[in-house]
Amino acid sequence: MPKVLISDKMDPKAAEIFRSRGVEVDEITGKTPEELKAIIGNYDGLAIRSSTKVTQEILDAATNLKVVGRAGIGVDNVDIPAASSRGVVVMNTPFGNSITTAEHAIALMFALARQLPEADASTQQGKWEKNRFMGVELTAKTLGLIGAGNIGSIVAERALGLRMKVVAYDPFLTEERAIEMGVEKVDLDTLLARADFITLHTPLTDQTRNILSKENLAKTKKGVRIINCARGGLVDEAALKEGLDSGHIAGAALDVFVTEPAKESPLFGTPNFISTPHLGASTTEAQVNVAIQVAEQMSDFLLSGGVTNALNMPSLSAEEAPRLKPYMALAEKLGSLVGQLAHGALQGVSIEAEGDAAALNQKPITGAVLAGLMRAYTDTVNMVNAPFLAKERGLDVREVRHDREGDYHTLLRVTVRTRDGERSVAGTLFGDNKPRLVELFGIQVEADLAGHMLYVVNADQPGFIGRLGSLLGEKGVNIGTFHLGRREAGGEAILLLSVDGEMDKAFLDTVRALPGVKTAMALEF
Numbered sequence: 001m002p003k004v005l006i007s008d009k010m011d012p013k014a015a016e017i018f019r020s021r022g023v024e025v026d027e028i029t030g031k032t033p034e035e036l037k038a039i040i041g042n043y044d045g046l047a048i049r050s051s052t053k054v055t056q057e058i059l060d061a062a063t064n065l066k067v068v069g070r071a072g073i074g075v076d077n078v079d080i081p082a083a084s085s086r087g088v089v090v091m092n093t094p095f096g097n098s099i100t101t102a103e104h105a106i107a108l109m110f111a112l113a114r115q116l117p118e119a120d121a122s123t124q125q126g127k128w129e130k131n132r133f134m135g136v137e138l139t140a141k142t143l144g145l146i147g148a149g150n151i152g153s154i155v156a157e158r159a160l161g162l163r164m165k166v167v168a169y170d171p172f173l174t175e176e177r178a179i180e181m182g183v184e185k186v187d188l189d190t191l192l193a194r195a196d197f198i199t200l201h202t203p204l205t206d207q208t209r210n211i212l213s214k215e216n217l218a219k220t221k222k223g224v225r226i227i228n229c230a231r232g233g234l235v236d237e238a239a240l241k242e243g244l245d246s247g248h249i250a251g252a253a254l255d256v257f258v259t260e261p262a263k264e265s266p267l268f269g270t271p272n273f274i275s276t277p278h279l280g281a282s283t284t285e286a287q288v289n290v291a292i293q294v295a296e297q298m299s300d301f302l303l304s305g306g307v308t309n310a311l312n313m314p315s316l317s318a319e320e321a322p323r324l325k326p327y328m329a330l331a332e333k334l335g336s337l338v339g340q341l342a343h344g345a346l347q348g349v350s351i352e353a354e355g356d357a358a359a360l361n362q363k364p365i366t367g368a369v370l371a372g373l374m375r376a377y378t379d380t381v382n383m384v385n386a387p388f389l390a391k392e393r394g395l396d397v398r399e400v401r402h403d404r405e406g407d408y409h410t411l412l413r414v415t416v417r418t419r420d421g422e423r424s425v426a427g428t429l430f431g432d433n434k435p436r437l438v439e440l441f442g443i444q445v446e447a448d449l450a451g452h453m454l455y456v457v458n459a460d461q462p463g464f465i466g467r468l469g470s471l472l473g474e475k476g477v478n479i480g481t482f483h484l485g486r487r488e489a490g491g492e493a494i495l496l497l498s499v500d501g502e503m504d505k506a507f508l509d510t511v512r513a514l515p516g517v518k519t520a521m522a523l524e525f
Ligand SMILES: NC(=O)c1ccc[n+]([C@@H]2O[C@H](COP(=O)([O-])OP(=O)(O)OC[C@H]3O[C@@H](n4cnc5c(N)ncnc54)[C@H](O)[C@@H]3O)[C@@H](O)[C@H]2O)c1
Pocket: 073, 074, 075, 094, 097, 098, 101, 146, 147, 148, 149, 150, 151, 152, 169, 170, 171, 172, 173, 201, 202, 203, 204, 205, 207, 208, 229, 230, 231, 255, 256, 278, 279, 280, 281, 282, 376, 377, 378, 379, 380, 381
């Protein structure tokens, strides 16, 4: 009988379902990482919320682990690459707590508008300070939504019901979807300049970290009120404190903090600052939803191999799996490459299969392309929900099969359409199972897309590769593989290098400063 550990506080429904399905379950919460390491080897499944950190170290000790189930949305507490490399499936419950979290954001918006916590404390101290607490109305105010995914769209719907005007910044939001949601799609600077209230609903990624930085907070309207129910790290907490102290920011409400549990913070005690201890998902209804979903999903997987809402595995029948697996790895890499390189809101994507690939079931391949593509924007996407999310967001997805065979016996081509035009990448399988990029934006380049990669577009000039190599050497960046392609002699050239470590902004800026460099970006696979 498979055995599951529930390591974070979860609704009792989860344990009930595991037991009724024939899965043995232990509920042991509040363990330190060391204590968890000592017992994790006994379990086939681990059911968590946000407290348990599923690190590489824990996974190393989890010799029997097959599945991690997150009763909730964010999986930033799980090392997904480490889990994938150990064959551990990671699942979440992407919709079970969205309404509840959106309601918390709205509750905090009201609390800020009317200074409810301070008014409550003062009244209960017998002060009756009727003149101290002058609030603002929400009606006709502008709400700036940063991130218009599941939770963001529910917040927008509620805010429109409150007769607010909603402006949204989300690179993934299409004009059509914005119109459907009744919001105005704007760029970040416009949102900062126009919003009376700003609410954040993005995952924490390299692009969103510090999205409300000191610099961006300075661009906000005087008197702005800020709400963060998404992830700590989206707002610069020190700059927020300065803005509140100076009076530029009229109020701020944080449910999430850079360091959690947040036992101390310079923000604590600041007038017009409200905080809650990561309560976004904490309602009876949401906790029952996510507990039931995670227990059902994990039981299905452990008992029959059924896969739902996995972040690192497609849903597949046992017969198709071996043949499709390398194609899906190729598809996800091509999607991820084009997602990381495409600029501007995506409008459409076409997935073409040629040669042997044309004979395969296209759905898992499409799912893998879309999951790779959208992972640049959301960490809740997986191969199963990617096509649904793409449809919901108005992305035009086309699948094309060509019977013809070109230079390769099998080929996948992914073309994305943005407002700036079309961009296309193509790849094949070497030896029927090794994914290889063979074309990038019309340039022939052969590369294995893996790990940390440096992407450089430069003018094809003698001496350039030497200069780049010397710079990498000086900076102590070790090159793993080196791939080169060019449009024509003396024209535009592309370099793709796999390197042994992460590259920071300062390093990329030095590459960008080399003569002839047009673009330099860090890519992750
Ligand atoms: N406080 C809580 O208890 C609580 C509860 C649930 C979810 N969350 C968090 O809320 C966040 C949103 O959840 P969701 O379900 O709506 O996720 P989602 O994936 O449906 O939506 C995220 C949105 O952010 C957008 N986005 C990505 N990068 C962006 C960028 N650079 N700028 C602007 N927008 C960008 C994406 O395109 C997407 O539309 C997640 O981080 C989740 O972990 C917190």
